[in-house]
Amino acid sequence: MDRNKIKEDNYKVFALLSHYLNNAPDFVDKEEIGEIVQYGVSYEHAFGVILAAAFGLDIIDSEDDKTFYNRYFTKMIHHLDEKEYYDNPYYQNITIPTIKIGKSELKYEKYKPFEGFVCNDIIQTIEGRQIPQIGFFQTEFKFPAVLEEDRIWMTITPNEIETMKEPVEQAFGHVLTYGLGLGYYAYMVSEKANVESVTIVEANEDVIHLFTQYVLPQFENAQKIKTIKADAFEYAQNHMSKGNYDFVFTDLWHDVSDGIDMYLKMRKYEKQTPNTVFTYWIEKSILCYL
Structure with a gap:
């Protein structure tokens, strides 16, 4: 087991995801997803294939890219159920008003359909691979947030x-x-x-x-x-x-x-x-x- 190679792979996946999440988290298109899932694959697989292509990975002809994809993407991407989170007791019983006090603002923000976001702690495998957890919803998902000077600071999301x-x-x-x-x-x-x-x-x-x-x-x-x-x-x-x-x-x-x-x-x-x-x-x- 090559520890240096694992570290390189960890760095690579985090670098790719950081650029995606910070610059274009809504990159994955609903229509493009639909075109892929009609062939009988899961939404997660379709999402992963689209991301991999955007990252410049050739998971068809490159064995290295295919191996990288299988080691990370297949354990990294999650199609989440909106109902599971809307049924959370806080979501069920607490209503957030839209209001601003000082530099702090209370409001609802939203994820677009198929917008990617961090949805759980990093998983660390026995061999040392660090696998981020990325989730998406099939429909729009609203969540409570506190903004500080118009920047999202605190939220209640699946993460x-x-x-x-x-x-x-x-x-x-x-x-x-x-x-x-x-x-x-x-x-x-x-x-x-x-x-x-x-x-x-x-x-x-x-x-x-x-x-x-x-x-x-x-x-x-x-x-x-x-x-x-x-x-x-x-x-x-x-x-x-x-x-x-x-x-x-x-x-x-x-x-x-x-x-x-x-x-x-x-x-x-x-x-x-x-x-x-x-x-x-x-x-x-x-x-x-x-």
Whole structure:
């Protein structure tokens, strides 16, 4: 097994996907997909073939490209079911108004049909291949978002739902979460009978205001929620150990690129409360880079 070749392949797939997701996530055309699936293949296969061609891969005549495609694309692309996510309790019970406070704006954004997006943590194989997870819907999909100065900052998309499943399932007792967003994590754990309280530490006053005025009143268990305006690292250093928290979830970053340093910094505070369980958003993906 050539470790250097695997690293090259990992770099290659991330470089290709980064260019695609940042510049043309809606590149895959509905009509083009339709032309391919009529021959009896899946939407996922059609999507992958179109992407591979756009990336300049010759998966017919080049053995190297065909092998690369089979090692990554076949495990990377997912045709998602809109209903599965619209049936999520947060989507079912929380309605997001369109409103702007300060530099923060609350609204619904959308994925176009066949628009690609990251939909889960990176999968790392035994041999060291890092396989991104890319999803798409067959129809338009609307999702709640917070924008900061007209840039999407926080969302509740399939990626957030999938990557928070474990920290939601594991939470118990008195829960502390760093980072508020749209309150998805707080809502999901507050619904659990074995969770007594949820303390949210958030530095952005506008986000807190949007949440407490327009989102929190819709929580069935709003009495469990306490919001503290503070810097996460200052709170971790000076107050966390006094709070008798059973479970801590940290979600302060936008993605892996800005999350690594904050993840490593926050982990240093774990030793202050050795009996507390600590979890981190997209930790599996972050660990691929460490």
